[in-house]
Amino acid sequence: MTISVWRYSHLALAVSSFLLLTLASVTGIILAFQPVAEKIKPYRADSFNKVSLAYTLPVLRQTYPGITELSVDANHFVQVKGTDAEGKKLLAYVDPQTGKIIGTPGKQSEFFQWVTALHRSLFLHEAGRFFIGLTAFLLMLITVSGTILIIQRQRGLKRFFTRIARDNFAQYYHVVLGRLSLIPIFIVALSGTYLSLARFGLIETPKQSPKIDFDAIRSKPEKKAADFAIFKETKLSDVESVEFPFSEDVEDYYTLKLKAREVAVNQVTGEILAEVKYPVSVMLTNLSLDLHTGRASGIWAVVLAVASANILFFIYSGFAITLKRRANRTKNKYKAGESNIIILVGSENGNTFGFAQAIHQSLLKAGEKSHITELNNYTVFPEAKHLIVATATYGLGDPPTNATKFAALVKKHPQQNPVHYSVLGFGSHAYPDFCKFAYEVNSLLSHQEWASPLTDIHTVNDRSPQEFSLWAEAWSQQAGIPLNVLPQLQNTQPKDLDTFTVTATTSATRTDGTFTIQLQGKRRLRVNSGDLLAIYPMNDHRERLYSIGLIAGQVNLSVRLQPDGLGSGFLHRLKVGEKISARIVENKHFYFPQEAKEVILISNGTGIAPFLGMISQNTNKTPCRLYCGFRQRSSFEMYESLLLENHASGQLSSIHTAFSREGEKQYVSDLIERDAGLISAALEAGSVLMICGSLAMQKDVMELLETICSKKAGKSISYYQSHNQVLSDCY
Numbered sequence: 001m002t003i004s005v006w007r008y009s010h011l012a013l014a015v016s017s018f019l020l021l022t023l024a025s026v027t028g029i030i031l032a033f034q035p036v037a038e039k040i041k042p043y044r045a046d047s048f049n050k051v052s053l054a055y056t057l058p059v060l061r062q063t064y065p066g067i068t069e070l071s072v073d074a075n076h077f078v079q080v081k082g083t084d085a086e087g088k089k090l091l092a093y094v095d096p097q098t099g100k101i102i103g104t105p106g107k108q109s110e111f112f113q114w115v116t117a118l119h120r121s122l123f124l125h126e127a128g129r130f131f132i133g134l135t136a137f138l139l140m141l142i143t144v145s146g147t148i149l150i151i152q153r154q155r156g157l158k159r160f161f162t163r164i165a166r167d168n169f170a171q172y173y174h175v176v177l178g179r180l181s182l183i184p185i186f187i188v189a190l191s192g193t194y195l196s197l198a199r200f201g202l203i204e205t206p207k208q209s210p211k212i213d214f215d216a217i218r219s220k221p222e223k224k225a226a227d228f229a230i231f232k233e234t235k236l237s238d239v240e241s242v243e244f245p246f247s248e249d250v251e252d253y254y255t256l257k258l259k260a261r262e263v264a265v266n267q268v269t270g271e272i273l274a275e276v277k278y279p280v281s282v283m284l285t286n287l288s289l290d291l292h293t294g295r296a297s298g299i300w301a302v303v304l305a306v307a308s309a310n311i312l313f314f315i316y317s318g319f320a321i322t323l324k325r326r327a328n329r330t331k332n333k334y335k336a337g338e339s340n341i342i343i344l345v346g347s348e349n350g351n352t353f354g355f356a357q358a359i360h361q362s363l364l365k366a367g368e369k370s371h372i373t374e375l376n377n378y379t380v381f382p383e384a385k386h387l388i389v390a391t392a393t394y395g396l397g398d399p400p401t402n403a404t405k406f407a408a409l410v411k412k413h414p415q416q417n418p419v420h421y422s423v424l425g426f427g428s429h430a431y432p433d434f435c436k437f438a439y440e441v442n443s444l445l446s447h448q449e450w451a452s453p454l455t456d457i458h459t460v461n462d463r464s465p466q467e468f469s470l471w472a473e474a475w476s477q478q479a480g481i482p483l484n485v486l487p488q489l490q491n492t493q494p495k496d497l498d499t500f501t502v503t504a505t506t507s508a509t510r511t512d513g514t515f516t517i518q519l520q521g522k523r524r525l526r527v528n529s530g531d532l533l534a535i536y537p538m539n540d541h542r543e544r545l546y547s548i549g550l551i552a553g554q555v556n557l558s559v560r561l562q563p564d565g566l567g568s569g570f571l572h573r574l575k576v577g578e579k580i581s582a583r584i585v586e587n588k589h590f591y592f593p594q595e596a597k598e599v600i601l602i603s604n605g606t607g608i609a610p611f612l613g614m615i616s617q618n619t620n621k622t623p624c625r626l627y628c629g630f631r632q633r634s635s636f637e638m639y640e641s642l643l644l645e646n647h648a649s650g651q652l653s654s655i656h657t658a659f660s661r662e663g664e665k666q667y668v669s670d671l672i673e674r675d676a677g678l679i680s681a682a683l684e685a686g687s688v689l690m691i692c693g694s695l696a697m698q699k700d701v702m703e704l705l706e707t708i709c710s711k712k713a714g715k716s717i718s719y720y721q722s723h724n725q726v727l728s729d730c731y
C-alpha cells in the first residue's frame, strides 16, 4: 500500500511538472557550459588564497592612481575600474601581484543571456519566475519521493546501493541513474527553490551598509596601506569588491565588501570605521547561486550538466515505465458475472498483464467466455469454472499493488460453485523470495472448499517464454481447452531439435503399463536430471514433455502408457536403434540442490524418473532419502537394482516404499505422516524437499506438510517454498 502512495505521488509530481522541468533541464545543460567557458579564459589570478589586500591594494593604487574599484569574481578574475594614467576609462583584468593588465572584460554572450532569461523566467517576468520556482520545488519533492521508492525497492536504507535486478531498460536505468544523481539533483532543486523564495522576498536578504560616525574619524597615527591590519588579514579569496576612497580626504574611506561582511576602513590610519555582518540568508543566497549555477567550480558545473541530462532521461524513462504499466489494460468482451474462465492478474509493471492477455486472447479465440481483471477485483464469479491467477511478486515477497486485497477478498467472497484453479507465478531468482506471493495465493486457494487445483503451481523466472508455455501446456491438457499462448513457440514447426537414438527400452508389461526408455543424444548436450525432454510425436506443434533422469550420460524416461496417449504411445512404439527428434527444455528450478544438509525425494509412479538420475549423479553423497509410491511392487522392481546399488555406494541414504494396491495398501503420504517429525526438523535445518509425480499426490503431500510444519515448526509450507526448500514438478 505504502509503495503505491509514494509511487502515485512521484508520478503526479512528475506529470504536473514535466514540461517546465524539460525546459529547465535543457536550458540548465546549456547554461552549465557558461562557467566552463568562462573558466578556461586566461585571466585567473594565481595564489588567490595567499595574496592579501595589504600587498595588492598599494600595487594597484600606485599603478593606477585613478582606480575606483577592484572586484573579484567567481572565476578568480581580478577586475579594476577607474581611469588610467592618461585619464582614459580603465576596465581590465589584472594580475593582482603585479598590477599588469592581462585582459579586457568582454560583453556577456547574447546567447547565454537569452538562455538565462528563459531558464529564470520563461521571458514572462515575475509570473515566469514563479512557475520556475514552483518547478524547482516540485523537483525537490520528486527527488524525495524517488528516494523513498528506491529505499522501499531495495528493502532498506542499508541496501540502498546494493545490486539492482535488471528488469527492463527504462526501469533499470531510472533507478541506477536515480541513485547516482540524487544528491546533485536535490541540490539543484533546493538551491533553485531557495533563490526563488529569496527573489520573491519570502526570505529576507537585507544588505545594509556600515554606518560611519564621521565625528570620530581620526587622522593619526598615519600608516601605510601595506601595514593596515585589516588588509593584512584579508586574502583576495575573501573579497567580493573593494571601493577605493574618492579623494585623499580622511573622511573618504575604503569599503571592503567581503564574503561575510562589509567593512569601512580609514584610509589614513587603517582603523575599521564600521562594519556590518551579512545575515545568514545573504550567505545562503550566495551559496545557492554557487551551487545552482556552478559558477564557483568547473567540475561542479559539469556535474550539474550531467544531472540535468539525467532529469531528461528520468522524464523519458518515467513515462516509458508508466505507459508499460498501463499497457495491456483492455476492455473485456464478457462481464465477470457471465464468464466461465476468470483470469486474475497481479502485476506492478504490466509484464504479467502481457502474459495474461495472451492467455485471455487465446481463450476468446477458442470460443471461451474469458474475463481478465486484477486480483484486487476478486469477487463472486457465479459462472466461473476456472480461475487462473497470474501474479508477480514484489518487495519482500509481497503482492503487487493491485493484489494487496486479494487474501481478504477470498475470505470474504467464497465462490458458490466448485472452481478449478491454477496459479502461475512470475518472479525472478534475483530476489530471495522467489514467487513467494504466488505460493501464498496457491496455498490460500488450496484451503478454500470450493477450489480444486487443475495444475501444479508453475513459476516463470525472468518472464521465460518456455516456462510460460510449460504452464500453458499443462493447463490446456488438464482443462481440455486449447491454449495457444505463444504462437511463435507452439504453432510453428519445432526448431533446433536434436537427434536421439533409442539405446534401450522395456515393454509395458507391468500391470500399470509403466515402461522405461533410454536415449542417447547425437552430440554432447547440456542436460541435467530434472530437465524435460520435449518430443513431437506428430511432427507438428503438439509437444509432449517428460522428466529426464540422466544416468551414465543417457537420457532416461519413465513413461506410463496411456490409452490413446499421443506421447506415451509414440515412445512405446520405438525400437532400439531408432532415431527421434526432440529437444531438451531446461528446468533449472527442479535440479538437485548443489548445497543442502539433506535432500528428501518424494515421488509416485513415473515421477521417480528424474530422481533416479539425481541419485546416480549424487557423487558428493549428500544425505538423501527417497520416499516413493507405486501401485504394485512389480513397478518398483524395475528400479530396485539401481536404487540398491546407489544405496550401497552411499549416494542414497534410505529408501521408503509404499504400494497402494498391495500389502498394507499405503500411499506415499502415509510414509510422510509416519516420518512427520523427521521431515519437519529436516526442513528447519535447511534441507530441501523435492516432489515429482501426480498432482493429486502432490496436493495430499502439501496439505500434510502444511499441517506438519505449522504444528511442529509454527511455519506455513509456503515459507519453505519461498526459500527454495520445497521444489515440485508434478503433472
Ligand SMILES: Cc1cc2nc3c(=O)[nH]c(=O)nc-3n(C[C@H](O)[C@H](O)[C@H](O)COP(=O)(O)O)c2cc1C
Binding pocket: 153, 167, 346, 347, 348, 349, 350, 351, 352, 353, 392, 393, 394, 395, 396, 397, 398, 400, 426, 427, 428, 429, 431, 432, 433, 434, 435, 436, 462, 463
Ligand atoms: C522492486 C522489485 C521487487 C521484486 N521482488 C521480487 C521478489 O521478491 N520475488 C520474486 O520472485 N520476484 C521479484 N521481482 C521480480 C518481478 O516479480 C518480475 O520481474 C515480474 O515479472 C514483474 O511482473 P510485472 O511487470 O507484471 O509487475 C521484483 C521486481 C522488482 C522490480
